[in-house]
Amino acid sequence: MLINLFANSKPLFLAPMAGLSDLAFRRLVKRFDCDVTISEMISSNALVYESEKSLTMLEKDKSERPFIAQIAGSNKEIIKKAVEIINKEENIHGIDFNCGCPVNKVIKQNAGSALLKDLDNLKSLLDIIKTNNKVGTTSVKIRLGFNECEIEKIINSLNELELDFISIHGRTRAGMYSAKVDYNAIKLAKSLAKTKIIANGDISYENHQMVLEQTNADGLMIGRNAVGNPWIFSQIKGKFNEINKSEIILTHFEFMCDLYKDYACSLFRKHLHEYSKGLANASEFRNEVNKINEPKIMLNTIKEFFDATNY
Numbered sequence: 001m002l003i004n005l006f007a008n009s010k011p012l013f014l015a016p017m018a019g020l021s022d023l024a025f026r027r028l029v030k031r032f033d034c035d036v037t038i039s040e041m042i043s044s045n046a047l048v049y050e051s052e053k054s055l056t057m058l059e060k061d062k063s064e065r066p067f068i069a070q071i072a073g074s075n076k077e078i079i080k081k082a083v084e085i086i087n088k089e090e091n092i093h094g095i096d097f098n099c100g101c102p103v104n105k106v107i108k109q110n111a112g113s114a115l116l117k118d119l120d121n122l123k124s125l126l127d128i129i130k131t132n133n134k135v136g137t138t139s140v141k142i143r144l145g146f147n148e149c150e151i152e153k154i155i156n157s158l159n160e161l162e163l164d165f166i167s168i169h170g171r172t173r174a175g176m177y178s179a180k181v182d183y184n185a186i187k188l189a190k191s192l193a194k195t196k197i198i199a200n201g202d203i204s205y206e207n208h209q210m211v212l213e214q215t216n217a218d219g220l221m222i223g224r225n226a227v228g229n230p231w232i233f234s235q236i237k238g239k240f241n242e243i244n245k246s247e248i249i250l251t252h253f254e255f256m257c258d259l260y261k262d263y264a265c266s267l268f269r270k271h272l273h274e275y276s277k278g279l280a281n282a283s284e285f286r287n288e289v290n291k292i293n294e295p296k297i298m299l300n301t302i303k304e305f306f307d308a309t310n311y
């Protein structure tokens with residue numbers, strides 16, 4: 001059944017982030033009014049050849065409706081097989097294609113943002129996904145270009161396909177993660193596109209209204225500013241009541257324990273670093289949690305630190 005991603009006006013998406021937007025984090029942001037969640041990038045190759053491990057990346061929480069699976073790759077046959085694997089899963093409402101990843105290992109395989117250099121190839125891959133996709137929406141996540149902004153050419157080319165939406169990270173591949181985000185380029189994309197446009201890149205509680213007005217985008221996608229700050233979606237919707245943030249962090253850790261068992265402590269450290277940013281004695285706290293591998297000790301240490309800071 002095709003689920004309407006745009007049932008809420010200007011929906012808020014959690015950006016796919018390998019190593020961060022896992023099931024535990026997505027489960028948490030769903031408690032804070034995030035509308036659409038997307039899996040971490042899944043290599044189509046891995047899905048086809050090491051299916052067991054990659055299939056776990058398709059696991060989702062029942063609160064994730066809609067939930068979109070993101071795949072990456074460049075081989076037509078393998079992408080078709082990956083889509084067929086996803087078709088067999090339940091409760092996946094769309095397939096997104098990664099055309100933004102800037103990492104060399106991915107670029108060397110002509111995948112991720114490398115596809116922005118060969119738009120005919122990109123179109124044929126998206127066509128395969130769309131033709132074989134039985135779960136729901138087909139979308140693509142792009143950057144503005146590879147070395148320079150070529151958004152006009154990219155959107156004109158994607159207009160030949162009937163995609164359900166396009167998410168745009170407002171930087172080129174050369175801009176990696178730190179160049180200034182070009183919201184005017186997203187505005188241009190929106191004016192040209194025949195489908196919905198989701199704006200992405202450095203969106204925060206403070207600038208979200210400005211980004212919506214400047215780009216005229218149909219929705220917003222938030223990545224790094226949700227890490228250490230999962231309540232950002234409720235804040236944007238004006239629904240966040242100042243509740244005890246330390247309880248939220250403990251809930252997040254519980255979700256991590258459910259998912260990763262013995263590995264939860266080590267994997268939760270990067271989130272704790274973000275949660276504690278700017279707080280008094282944060283560096284001592286980080287040094288301490290870096291040594292903890294026992295969930296009960298971790299739980300008490302988290303509670304003690306955040307309760308003491310009145311967080």
Ligand SMILES: Cc1cc2nc3c(=O)[nH]c(=O)nc-3n(C[C@H](O)[C@H](O)[C@H](O)COP(=O)(O)O)c2cc1C
Pocket residue numbers: 015016017018019020040041070098099100101141169177200201202203221222223224225
């Ligand atoms: C650690 C990390 C992992 C990422 N993994 C993915 C990914 O798997 N798929 C994807 O399309 N983008 C990925 N991205 C890019 C984000 O989805 C997003 O486009 C980018 O971070 C800009 O948005 P932000 O400023 O809101 O973080 C990743 C970004 C980061 C920081």
